[in-house]
Amino acid sequence: xxxxxxxxxxxxxxxxxAPDTPLLWALRxxxxxxxxxxxxxxxxxxxxxxxxxxxxxxxxxxxxxxxxDKAITTIEGVGxxxxxxxxxxxxxENVPQCxxxxxxxxxxxxxxxxxxxxxxxxxxxxxxxxxxxxxGTYIRIRSAIKNAAKNNV
Amino acid sequence: MKPNPxxxxxxxxxxxxxxxxxxxGSTGLILGIPLGxxxxxxxxxxxxxxxxxxxxxxxxxxGTGEVQLIAHRSEMGTGIRTSLPxxxxxxxxxxxxxxxxxxxxxxxxxxxxxxxGSYSVRMFYQPLRIAGATVKLMLMQAAAxxxxxxxxxxxxxxxxxxxxxxxxxxxxxxxxxxxALPIPDENEITLKDSKDFKFISKETVIYDLEDxxxxxxxxxxxxxxxxxxxxxxxRNPEAGAGIKSFNNDMxxxxxxxxxxxxxxxxxxPMGYNAPLGGIxxxxxxxxxxxxxxxxxxxVWDKGxxxxxxxxxxMQQMQRSVQKEGQVKRQQGSATKALKEAxxxxxxxxxxxxxxxxxxxxxxxxxxxxxxxxCDIWAPVQSxxxxxxxxxxxxxxxxxxxxxxxxLLGSAFGRKSKPDFVVEAALISKEMNTPIKLxxxxxxxxxxxxxxxxxxxxxKVGIDKNNKVTSWVHRTAFPxxxxxxxxxxxxxxxxxxxMGVLDMPFEIDNISCESLDAKAQIRIGxxxxxxxxxxxxxxxxxxxxxxxxxxxxxxxxxxxxxxxDRKIDFAAKVEGFNNYNVTLEEYPCDTxxxxxxxxxxxxxxxxxxxxxxxxxxxxxxxxxxLTYVACVVEVEVDDNNNIKIPMVHFAIDCGVPVNPDRxxxxxxxxxxxxxxxxxxxxINVKNGAVIEDNFxxxxxxxMEDAPINTAVHFVENEEKPxxxxxxxxxxxxxxxxxxIFMATGKRITRLPIRL
Numbered sequence: 001x002x003x004x005x006x007x008x009x010x011x012x013x014x015x016x017x018a019p020d021t022p023l024l025w026a027l028r029x030x031x032x033x034x035x036x037x038x039x040x041x042x043x044x045x046x047x048x049x050x051x052x053x054x055x056x057x058x059x060x061x062x063x064x065x066x067x068x069d070k071a072i073t074t075i076e077g078v079g080x081x082x083x084x085x086x087x088x089x090x091x092x093e094n095v096p097q098c099x100x101x102x103x104x105x106x107x108x109x110x111x112x113x114x115x116x117x118x119x120x121x122x123x124x125x126x127x128x129x130x131x132x133x134x135x136g137t138y139i140r141i142r143s144a145i146k147n148a149a150k151n152n153v
Numbered sequence: 154m155k156p157n158p159x160x161x162x163x164x165x166x167x168x169x170x171x172x173x174x175x176x177x178g179s180t181g182l183i184l185g186i187p188l189g190x191x192x193x194x195x196x197x198x199x200x201x202x203x204x205x206x207x208x209x210x211x212x213x214x215x216g217t218g219e220v221q222l223i224a225h226r227s228e229m230g231t232g233i234r235t236s237l238p239x240x241x242x243x244x245x246x247x248x249x250x251x252x253x254x255x256x257x258x259x260x261x262x263x264x265x266x267x268x269x270g271s272y273s274v275r276m277f278y279q280p281l282r283i284a285g286a287t288v289k290l291m292l293m294q295a296a297a298x299x300x301x302x303x304x305x306x307x308x309x310x311x312x313x314x315x316x317x318x319x320x321x322x323x324x325x326x327x328x329x330x331x332x333a334l335p336i337p338d339e340n341e342i343t344l345k346d347s348k349d350f351k352f353i354s355k356e357t358v359i360y361d362l363e364d365x366x367x368x369x370x371x372x373x374x375x376x377x378x379x380x381x382x383x384x385x386x387x388r389n390p391e392a393g394a395g396i397k398s399f400n401n402d403m404x405x406x407x408x409x410x411x412x413x414x415x416x417x418x419x420x421x422p423m424g425y426n427a428p429l430g431g432i433x434x435x436x437x438x439x440x441x442x443x444x445x446x447x448x449x450x451x452v453w454d455k456g457x458x459x460x461x462x463x464x465x466x467m468q469q470m471q472r473s474v475q476k477e478g479q480v481k482r483q484q485g486s487a488t489k490a491l492k493e494a495x496x497x498x499x500x501x502x503x504x505x506x507x508x509x510x511x512x513x514x515x516x517x518x519x520x521x522x523x524x525x526x527c528d529i530w531a532p533v534q535s536x537x538x539x540x541x542x543x544x545x546x547x548x549x550x551x552x553x554x555x556x557x558x559x560l561l562g563s564a565f566g567r568k569s570k571p572d573f574v575v576e577a578a579l580i581s582k583e584m585n586t587p588i589k590l591x592x593x594x595x596x597x598x599x600x601x602x603x604x605x606x607x608x609x610x611x612k613v614g615i616d617k618n619n620k621v622t623s624w625v626h627r628t629a630f631p632x633x634x635x636x637x638x639x640x641x642x643x644x645x646x647x648x649x650x651m652g653v654l655d656m657p658f659e660i661d662n663i664s665c666e667s668l669d670a671k672a673q674i675r676i677g678x679x680x681x682x683x684x685x686x687x688x689x690x691x692x693x694x695x696x697x698x699x700x701x702x703x704x705x706x707x708x709x710x711x712x713x714x715x716x717d718r719k720i721d722f723a724a725k726v727e728g729f730n731n732y733n734v735t736l737e738e739y740p741c742d743t744x745x746x747x748x749x750x751x752x753x754x755x756x757x758x759x760x761x762x763x764x765x766x767x768x769x770x771x772x773x774x775x776x777x778l779t780y781v782a783c784v785v786e787v788e789v790d791d792n793n794n795i796k797i798p799m800v801h802f803a804i805d806c807g808v809p810v811n812p813d814r815x816x817x818x819x820x821x822x823x824x825x826x827x828x829x830x831x832x833x834x835i836n837v838k839n840g841a842v843i844e845d846n847f848x849x850x851x852x853x854x855m856e857d858a859p860i861n862t863a864v865h866f867v868e869n870e871e872k873p874x875x876x877x878x879x880x881x882x883x884x885x886x887x888x889x890x891x892i893f894m895a896t897g898k899r900i901t902r903l904p905i906r907l
Contacts, residue, residue: 001408017438018408020440021440022440025438025440028374029383030438034368034371034374034375035367036368037372037374037512037562038439038514038591039512039847040846040848041443041593041594041595042594042846042847042848044846047512074368075367075368076367076368083363083366090366091358091362094358094817096361096365096366097230097231097232097563097817097818098229098511098512098513098561098562098563099560099562100372100511100512100560100562101512101562102365103368121860124855129854129855129856131854131855132512132847134510134512134563134565135821135824136823136825136858137820137821138859140820142855142860
């Protein structure tokens, strides 16, 4: 066990865990941030997507010891006071079915729009290809991203 | 519209639950003045805060005006947690913003809770309308009594009863008074006319929408209770085979590991409740449990399926369907007609095992309490079944088990089976502490209840006048019941009624046959079940038949469907199962099937000219009592990359209760179909599944799924039927037929490899 101080959703938090603990399990088991989901454990499904200094990463495969002082943002950290425009777009399009993968989808979409304010279909497919939705909400995810882009996220 | 009381067993059960007033008040004293008597702007809207009006198990009105509606079916993404409550809200004229939805625990008092088989709306639409309408009538009676007027002068408008003079009383105010009234007879109830619907057939967003997009929604693995420990299980790659020996020294040495022990396995066929068993690792957090599991050394035993090879099995099934099987539906003489045919079109069709792989893996929180009772929190489709299974496994009464149903991170049939919850309960009892059991993705993909792999052969005879005169359909697949019984040697007639025996074509000579195939791995029902295999084969062969007859595929389909008629399958097939309801109630009506075919033709731009490398394909299939026709547009590039720019569905599901969620099911159903058609395949070698995660068990990602899907409704006032499963079966052959048009290649095996 080692002590780590993390910068999560603009707050400094201290945790004690094995250094190889993936961020995902630290968030869920130790910090109670359960909006980030487990889907595969090998960074191929995207359910666990969070931001590390604004970039979308798979938290299931990022050990705590590799994070240092980088800023982590989870779904709980976006739209804290008011819903984020991407969340609003998700609501406007009624995207979710079961909803389980949607935290990860939203985190990937926010990261995409931060880099590219006007993504093409191919840009969207590329950025979102790491996020699986078994319910198959892809059509609405695509529209929500386009709508959020139109509203200048 | 008067309900038919005989249809509503559920409501009769619920009528036993009596009106409770003041049940929440602890002293039994009435203190103060009811809020509703204050002459402020909220006058007469609310009543005594502790008033509770609960005339049936689904609906409670509080003195505050809050309406609590029970969602007794499980929410796995279909929107049912919203769609059934809105049916009640509509009939009772409730204000949706004052509605709180409460998820039911598993309890027979709610009626059927098995969220499966696309029947939630079908089974509960009418009883819940009556439940809502009864509440409305009682509120009107209470208001009429209060005002000393005739009830005909009262009407219900948005959470209030309004008198013809303009005065009104709120539902909260009336709750206590309505609770004092006797429950009216069903023949006094009048249901709304469909033109007055406020929610039914309108658009209502799902109740959990904002919680989902903010990460607050609670699924199985998100449940937190004090003193939870986490368990994972190391499992024998061959399901049901046991353990020779194991060494837990390395695992127990890891800091945070509580215990590593052996859970007995139940030999195959173990059924749906039995834990798979293995080496259980309990730790103080998930990562420690996973690491310790990897550190356990095990020598596995071999079971009766140690030589199961799905490839060899498929070849064996394919050989078997070349010869006549057990004839389950016969008409005329297909053999004779085939001999006389001018042309015979025939093909084999193969579908592999498939895994459910819901986004949320199986998981459960169990707390075996000191008093011998047990509380469960889990994402389950069938909470009553889980309650029974847990009680049985723990040797306690069902009444001592509470099943709290969380949101399900999708399920597709996997979470119908209680096995994973039973495991959690047993571990909690063993450890004497609350347990959160996680199935990792590897567990999920390697130890599923797999979709039946299937080989089929279809032979169609066309005479010299270009008329289809014979139809022979042979299918071989392991039965779902083979998971529970060694006696199940092949398809049951119930299973054959999903796409084989309910074949709707008007052909003179028919032989539908099945061939035995024994389950050698856990088999289960996957979204759309055997319709996946059979609609793929039938939808594909009829496209070949159209080609042979030089007919447009849609004209060919309309010709095959023949005259408008309600097909009397009961007379044609012994033990015909029409999705557990009678053909009188829910006929197989060729007129309705032809209507969706014509509608999809009209809406899809069928027949338009298409550039090279693109194609449009068509198929139609009735399953789960819903009629669906589908047109898929496809683009295939020089590298055989497949893109699906457009899908059109035309559907007849009766009254569309929540159209946006119906569209969502069809959009998602097409994506699910794209997974099965293009990507997914489970292979078994030496009794062990080869695939183990989403890097080798492939599913559709955004770039593989349809880019657009349009859903066109046949408008009618027929009884509503389900939409969870019906989208998948026709999509797959429509896609295959589109690929044929684009490339000239016929697809006879899934997943598609060009």
